[in-house]
Amino acid sequence: MPVEKAPRITVGLPVYNGARYLRRAIDSILASRFTDFELIISDNGSTDETPHICREYAEQDKRVRVITQPENRGAVANFQAVVTPARGEYFMWAADDDVWLPDFMSLTAAELDAHPEASVAMCAVERREGAEGKVIDVLRFPYVNTEMGGTRFGTFRRMTSSSKVSLFIYGLFRTELMKRSISLFPHTLGGDRQFMCQFALSGDFRFVDSVQYVRSIQNSHEWSYRRNSSRPSVLLQQMASFMSLMVRSPIVPVSQKAKLPLLAYRYAVFIGLHAASNLRKLIRAELSGDAAGRRNGKALILVQFYVGIRRAIAKNSKLAMLGLVGGGSALLVFAAIFLIAGEATIALFLLSVGGVSVVVAGEILIARLLREHSQLLKLRGLEHSEARMREVEAQKNLDDIRNEVRRLTDLQLIQRVADVGVDVAVPTSRYAQNRLALIQKEVAFSHQVETSRIRELYLGEILPDALKVPVPLGAMNELTGHPNKADMIMVCAIAGAIKAKRIFEFGTHVGRTTYHLTAVDEEAEVTTLDIGDAAVNEYAPYIGNYFKNTGKDSRIRQIFANSFEFDPAPYRHQFDFVFVDADHSYEAVKNDTLKAFELLRPGGVVMWHDYAPKSAGLVQFIKEYSIAERPLFRIRNTCLLLHIDGVDPLTFQPHPMLSSLDLDAQQKDPHKLDQIYHT
Numbered sequence: 001m002p003v004e005k006a007p008r009i010t011v012g013l014p015v016y017n018g019a020r021y022l023r024r025a026i027d028s029i030l031a032s033r034f035t036d037f038e039l040i041i042s043d044n045g046s047t048d049e050t051p052h053i054c055r056e057y058a059e060q061d062k063r064v065r066v067i068t069q070p071e072n073r074g075a076v077a078n079f080q081a082v083v084t085p086a087r088g089e090y091f092m093w094a095a096d097d098d099v100w101l102p103d104f105m106s107l108t109a110a111e112l113d114a115h116p117e118a119s120v121a122m123c124a125v126e127r128r129e130g131a132e133g134k135v136i137d138v139l140r141f142p143y144v145n146t147e148m149g150g151t152r153f154g155t156f157r158r159m160t161s162s163s164k165v166s167l168f169i170y171g172l173f174r175t176e177l178m179k180r181s182i183s184l185f186p187h188t189l190g191g192d193r194q195f196m197c198q199f200a201l202s203g204d205f206r207f208v209d210s211v212q213y214v215r216s217i218q219n220s221h222e223w224s225y226r227r228n229s230s231r232p233s234v235l236l237q238q239m240a241s242f243m244s245l246m247v248r249s250p251i252v253p254v255s256q257k258a259k260l261p262l263l264a265y266r267y268a269v270f271i272g273l274h275a276a277s278n279l280r281k282l283i284r285a286e287l288s289g290d291a292a293g294r295r296n297g298k299a300l301i302l303v304q305f306y307v308g309i310r311r312a313i314a315k316n317s318k319l320a321m322l323g324l325v326g327g328g329s330a331l332l333v334f335a336a337i338f339l340i341a342g343e344a345t346i347a348l349f350l351l352s353v354g355g356v357s358v359v360v361a362g363e364i365l366i367a368r369l370l371r372e373h374s375q376l377l378k379l380r381g382l383e384h385s386e387a388r389m390r391e392v393e394a395q396k397n398l399d400d401i402r403n404e405v406r407r408l409t410d411l412q413l414i415q416r417v418a419d420v421g422v423d424v425a426v427p428t429s430r431y432a433q434n435r436l437a438l439i440q441k442e443v444a445f446s447h448q449v450e451t452s453r454i455r456e457l458y459l460g461e462i463l464p465d466a467l468k469v470p471v472p473l474g475a476m477n478e479l480t481g482h483p484n485k486a487d488m489i490m491v492c493a494i495a496g497a498i499k500a501k502r503i504f505e506f507g508t509h510v511g512r513t514t515y516h517l518t519a520v521d522e523e524a525e526v527t528t529l530d531i532g533d534a535a536v537n538e539y540a541p542y543i544g545n546y547f548k549n550t551g552k553d554s555r556i557r558q559i560f561a562n563s564f565e566f567d568p569a570p571y572r573h574q575f576d577f578v579f580v581d582a583d584h585s586y587e588a589v590k591n592d593t594l595k596a597f598e599l600l601r602p603g604g605v606v607m608w609h610d611y612a613p614k615s616a617g618l619v620q621f622i623k624e625y626s627i628a629e630r631p632l633f634r635i636r637n638t639c640l641l642l643h644i645d646g647v648d649p650l651t652f653q654p655h656p657m658l659s660s661l662d663l664d665a666q667q668k669d670p671h672k673l674d675q676i677y678h679t
Contacts, residue, residue: 010082041082120205121208126215508544
């Protein structure tokens with residue numbers, strides 16, 4: 001009898017009374033484009049429809065296996081139950097109220113295949129309020145990758161901080177490491193983070209920049225968690241559990257175990273600060289009357305006393321802190337004396353007051369040290385970056401001044417330029433004033449470009465296949481103010497190169513680009529979004545004139561709405577190509593960009609137009625977005641920005657281009673500003 005081939009991936013789904021969303025979770029897993037996997041579901045003695053749902057899927061799909069626990073064995077035991085029978089080379093846990101996109105397994109498996117030293121791989125995470133709530137944020141972890149400076153101890157430090165790296169517990173693991181360590185899964189509050197700490201120390205973490213996991217954030221036990229996490233007995237239990245795990249873990253190398261004092265100190269600081277933060281939130285709930293957050297009302301007097309002391313020393317003076325520590329210590333000594341004397345009530349009161357005083361002083365001191373340390377790091381970083389920027393800016397300013405003096409002299413816009421550094425109070429023509437205003441915008445724009453995380457490359461270096469796509473010359477708008485009229489030709493060529501079948505366009509005007517996006521690929525369908533009210537949108541009377549009654553309009557769907565009110569949920573992850581070219585104000589570009597990424601399918605492309613000095617709001621938002629969220633490509637000599645899902649512009653290896661004088665000149669002066677301004 002032939003031996004059944006083991007799957008490459010095992011998905012373990014522990015569940016207890018999860019019938020409400022279980023079907024959705026299982027369906028998303030079974031819809032994976034990666035098909036060589038098994039799904040093991042462990043039902044922890046559920047009393048709802050969960051057992052029936054599990055059996056139903058096991059009967060329909062041979063990849064699904066069900067383990068039925070006769071009674072609830074606890075969460076940890078249920079998590080362990082799906083690991084033990086795992087046969088795959090890789091393993092991942094799944095939650096009954098979360099959702100996985102089709103490429104999660106393929107992308108993370110490819111990452112582990114390419115990096116044998118890695119212990120776990122994860123994609124970007126979209127977090128939602130509950131299983132059906134609105135999007136909270138999208139979490140990305142590029143800093144864990146070694147090429148971005150990530151180290152194992154660095155990942156451990158982030159694991160013991162407010163960072164959300166602990167979500168890697170829902171990433172793809174090497175099964176061998178998981179099986180060796182699963183028996184030691186901590187039975188304590190925050191045990192999942194402790195469990196992940198050993199993986200951070202035993203192998204590299206790998207991140208794939210593609211949203212493939214939707215995590216539901218449930219707040220039903222939030223206040224219970226905060227109360228428990230701030231109890232001294234729980235903190236001691238967490239510390240003992242962490243020390244035991246680090247010593248006993250079979251996957252943590254000896255070289256890392258040798259750092260146990262440092263690891264323990266780091267973890268102790270983390271749980272201490274975390275407990276203080278939760279205690280502060282409980283205090284605020286007490287004072288605000290928040291019923292969900294109130295403990296029981298009996299602690300209100302102590303809470304008010306704590307807050308009173310905190311407010312009294314709001315200036316954090318050294319004298320106040322010394323007084324708190326000294327007075328609190330004295331009260332603790334007196335408390336011990338009264339306790340020995342049998343006066344338990346007085347001793348308890350002194351112990352409470354003295355303890356609160358010492359805690360307040362310690363909290364203030366820790367907060368001050370952390371604040372000063374953070375400020376020091378920022379100052380060091382600013383000092384280095386500003387020095388380089390000043391050097392580059394000074395050279396650029398000198399070149400700009402030389403070039404502009406030559407232009408102004410040649411055109412006789414100013415009668416005399418004797419001292420370049422001093423304003424020349426000479427009457428100038430309107431044309432000269434416009435030219436000077438233009439130059440000021442170009443200088444401001446160049447500064448924004450240089451301080452953004454934008455990599456400037458030629459289209460041939462990014463997508464050489466796009467140069468081979470035949471695009472009708474009609475895609476070029478002869479009436480535009482662009483010095484380079486090839487922008488829209490490139491937009492159509494890129495859509496053709498990636499074989500985009502579903503395209504979304506923010507902002508249409510006459511529809512020239514829309515028409516040619518359908519002309520490049522006879523199967524392409526375009527959805528456009530515009531404001532149709534002429535009183536609000538000056539383009540409204542002209543929208544779609546180019547493609548109406550051409551035969552192409554059968555593949556063009558027009559949505560008339562304000563993009564701020566447009567709900568992308570029905571179109572989520574459906575589009576191969578999204579083009580943002582509507583209102584260029586800061587808030588509008590922010591709104592359109594965030595919705596563009598909701599519309600984009602994995603592996604797709606987002607493009608922005610009019611990245612130029614005239615679009616100050618767009619340029620400012622893109623600068624902030626590229627620094628905080630993700631770097632972008634800019635296609636040189638155009639007003640186009642480009643995002644390719646799964647491609648990091650900062651580590652991307654450009655395709656070689658044919659050597660030429662123009663290319664050599666650009667490489668010698670990479671800071672040279674392209675002439676892309678248009679009015």
